Amino acid sequence: MSSRTRTRAVRTAAGVHTVRLPRQRGRRRLDPFVIVVPERPSLTRQVLSGLALMLWDHRRALAPTGIAVLALAVTALLHVLGWWSALVLAPLAVAPAAWFTLVQLRRPARRSALAWRIGLTVLATLAAAWVALAAGFGPLAGPLELVWLLTLIAVQSAWSVVRRTR
DSSP states (O other): OTTTTOOOOOOTTEEEEEEEOOTTTTSSOOOOOEEEEEOOHHHHHHHHHHHHHHHHHHHTTHHHHHHHHHHHHHHHHHHHHTTTHHHHGGGGGTOOOHHHHHHHHHOOOOHHHHHHHHHHHHHHHHHHHHHHHHHHHHTTTTTTTHHHHEEEEHHHHHHHSSOOOO
């Protein structure tokens, strides 16, 4: 075996493989390349990659949770930027009631359809009012964090019932 391809005894950390590429012809002054390849990923990396894959696989089912977390962050940012943003967002709390009135006048519903419309209107009104109040007072002020959590649970539960599963 030639000395160009034979590996030399090099000490490395446990669990690490090293691959040495010998010097290339015509480049005698340069050191050889050393590629370090870890043998196994750490337990933390495996857990985080598994969690990320699970979240990616169930991203449609967790859409309301993602939107709620995004709303929490946006309202915190709006609160920091200016309390007056609550005054701009306050009229949005009336929009679901206006939608319900308009839809009910154009296409009247009965029984279960009416119950779903009322539930949707109440949840949307509650969410819009929470956004306006959270932008003004902060998303974690007083009972707003509890309202956020209860609304999240209600919307996520309704989403799980309504959406089609595979």
